[in-house]
Each structure stands twice: as structure tokens, then as C-alpha cells.
Amino acid sequence: MGSRVCVSCFVAIMLLLMASARQTDAQLTSTFYDKSCPAALSTIRKAVRTAIAKERRMAASLIRLHFHDCFVQGCDASVLLDDAPSINSEKNAFQNFRSLRGFEVVDSIKATVEKACPGVVSCADILAVASRDASEYVNGPMWTVKLGRRDSITASKDLAEADLPIAFNDLDAQISSFAKQGLSVRDMVALSGAHTIGQAQCATFRGRVYNDTNIDAGFARMRRRGCPVSDGNGNLAPLDLVTPNSFDNNYYKNLIQKKGLLHSDQVLFNGGSTDDIVTSYSKDKTAFYSDFASAMVKMGDISPLTGSSGQIRKVCSVVN
Incomplete structure (x- = not known):
């Protein structure tokens, strides 16, 4: 009788733990603030x-x-x-x-x-x-x-x-960095497409425009003008020369033309395993957008704190 009771207790405990785990997983939902903060x-x-x-x-x-x-x-x-x-x-x-x-x-x-x-x-x-x-x-x-x-x-x-990730990474290092977070090679190439907007500092691309060989010569000369060999670390250049303020798929077209600003960008199209993905995104903006959105959702799922873990900070820069 005692053993049967213990088995029943064990089963009950396991069911509670499983229910708790499901509850934690369910806490990430698009409707989370619908009642608590609809605005x-x-x-x-x-x-x-x-x-x-x-x-x-x-x-x-x-x-x-x-x-x-x-x-x-x-x-x-x-x-x-x-x-x-x-x-x-x-x-x-x-x-x-x-x-x-x-x-x-x-x-x-x-x-x-x-x-x-x-x-x-x-x-x-x-x-x-x-x-x-x-x-x-x-x-x-x-x-x-x-x-x-x-x-x-x-x-x-x-x-x-x-x-x-680091701006100087080669392809294998890039793949490894994203894989560590549970993100696939396709996720990596899609998320890298965020570099279709924004700017980078000279310190992050100096080595590429002076030393890399897989770079368009005219593009390298132009970027060197704003990035001297030993000065101007903070000088900015657009990551996408063509449409730097609009999110599109020109980033991938630039890579095919060897006009990626960062070394870690250009390695995505350099005779390696990601060339085909870059080519497909350069031709099909819809496919890129779809994969980027999916990868952002997947990235947003990386080890969130839920339930009673962590806190809701009153000010984002300091703990309560």
C-alpha cells in the first residue's frame, strides 16, 4: 500500500512539474499585455x-x-x-x-x-x-x-x-557564433541582412578596405578616403552604399559585387557555403523578408526570463 501511495505521489509531482513547464513556455505570447497594459x-x-x-x-x-x-x-x-x-x-x-x-x-x-x-x-x-x-x-x-x-x-x-560576433570574423567563426545561440546558417545570413541599414565606424572596416583582396577596388578607394590608416577610428560609413536608410535586399547585391563594408559581411559571399543563400536573397526580397522575420522571432526566444525569474525594472539601466 505504501509503495503504491509513493508511486502515486511521484506521478502527481511529475504531472505538476510538466504542467509548470508548459505554463512557463506559454508565457511568451503576443497577447501578454492585452489586459495588463493594453496601451x-x-x-x-x-x-x-x-x-x-x-x-x-x-x-x-x-x-x-x-x-x-x-x-x-x-x-x-x-x-x-x-x-x-x-x-x-x-x-x-x-x-x-x-x-x-x-x-x-x-x-x-x-x-x-x-x-x-x-x-x-x-x-x-x-x-x-x-x-x-x-x-x-x-x-x-x-x-x-x-x-x-x-x-x-x-x-x-x-x-x-x-x-x-565581431566585424573581423571569418565565415566559420560567424557560423559558430550563431550556432551557439541555436540559430542556423540561414538564420545567420538573414539576420546579417540588417546591415542593409545603419553605419559602421572606420575602426571596424579599416582592415577590410586596406588589406582584403575580395573587395571591389573602386569601393575600397572610396572608403579609404574617410578612413585613414592611423586616424579617424570613429568616422562613419554606410553599411549599404546604395540605400543606406531603407530596409531592402541591396545588402546582398553589394556582397555579390564585393562591396560589403565589413569583413564579416563579405565572407558570406566568398566562394563558401552561404553563397547560394546570398544569391537567392539578392534576387528575391520577399524570401529575405520572410526569413529575416522568422529569424528575429527565433532570436527573441533565446533564453528569456519568465514567471518569477528576474524582475520588471522601473528604469532600464539599473536594477530595482
Whole structure:
């Protein structure tokens, strides 16, 4: 009798654990704020559109913030935390330092949302929604954002420097970096297409325009003019020379012409395993948009904090 009771208890416990796991998985849903903060999405969208109208480059910056968040500890807004006694900010990682931007826009969005719904909407979800709205505003793809993430109370500069891709990476390193996050080669090529908008600093492409051989000679000469050998590290150049402010598939057309600005861009079309994907996206914008949207949703699913994990920060740059 005792053994049968124990077996029954064990089965009951297992069923509870399974139900709990399903509940946690279900917490990321597009309708998460429908009742608790129905104005959340429209408030974020309005603020994103206002920010990009003031500065077109902000669209790329907001998408990049979400990307750099999710690749470190998952999509938990750890990238937004400032230095503190127990926090070594990811903002100081060499992939982020002096180049990651848009923090003030996120802070402004958060402050506005807090007035409407105090303590309800996470900074991690704001990043996810803002990246989608930024894409849409500059004629890029749309996707349904799953919501319900909570904010981390930790950050890791070391993990940021270990896990974030680098502008100087070769193809194998790129593939490995994305695979570590559960993203496929196709996901990687599609997400790299975000470089159809935005700008890069001279320090990130100097080696390419002076040393790479798989580069159009005229393109290299033009980019060298704004990027001297030993000066101008912060000088900017558009990642897409043709349509730098509009989200389209010209990025892939540039790669085929050997006009990718970053080394890590051009390796996607350099006689390797990703050439066919680049070629297909260069010919079919619809396919690129579809794959980009799918990859952004997949990226947004990387290790979110849900349930009682983490917290809902009142201010995105500091823990409560």
C-alpha cells in the first residue's frame, strides 16, 4: 500500500512539474499585455517612429540593441544595465563600447510606458517590440513579437566579448557564433541582412578596405578616403552604399559585387557555403523578408526570463 501511495505521489509531482513547464513556455505570447497594459504596443510604436523620424539611423541602432541583448544571457535586457558594484556592464564590451546606441530612446519609451502601466512592461520586451517597429518604419519586414520576458538583474561584459560576433570574423567563426545561440546558417545570413541599414565606424572596416583582396577596388578607394590608416577610428560609413536608410535586399547585391563594408559581411559571399543563400536573397526580397522575420522571432526566444525569474525594472539601466 505504501509503495503504491509513493508511486502515486511521484506521478502527481511529475504531472505538476510538466504542467509548470508548459505554463512557463506559454508565457511568451503576443497577447501578454492585452489586459495588463493594453496601451503598451501603441506607446512603443509611437515613440520608435518619433525617434527614427528625428534620426533615420536610429532604426538600425534599435534593431542592433535587441540583437546584442539576446546574444548575451538571452533576451533579458542585460545590455541596458550600467556599471554598478555588482555589475560589469556589457556596454563596455569591445563590440559595444562607443558603437552601441539608442539607450536614451529606450529610456524614454520605458518612462512613458511606466506612466501608463507602472511595473508591468519589461525592458526586454521593449527592446523586442522596438526592433520590430524600427524595421517596419524603414520599409522592412514585420513580425508578431512574442511577449512576457522579464529583466535580468545581472550583466556580463565577459560573456558579451565571448559571444557577440565581431566585424573581423571569418565565415566559420560567424557560423559558430550563431550556432551557439541555436540559430542556423540561414538564420545567420538573414539576420546579417540588417546591415542593409545603419553605419559602421572606420575602426571596424579599416582592415577590410586596406588589406582584403575580395573587395571591389573602386569601393575600397572610396572608403579609404574617410578612413585613414592611423586616424579617424570613429568616422562613419554606410553599411549599404546604395540605400543606406531603407530596409531592402541591396545588402546582398553589394556582397555579390564585393562591396560589403565589413569583413564579416563579405565572407558570406566568398566562394563558401552561404553563397547560394546570398544569391537567392539578392534576387528575391520577399524570401529575405520572410526569413529575416522568422529569424528575429527565433532570436527573441533565446533564453528569456519568465514567471518569477528576474524582475520588471522601473528604469532600464539599473536594477530595482
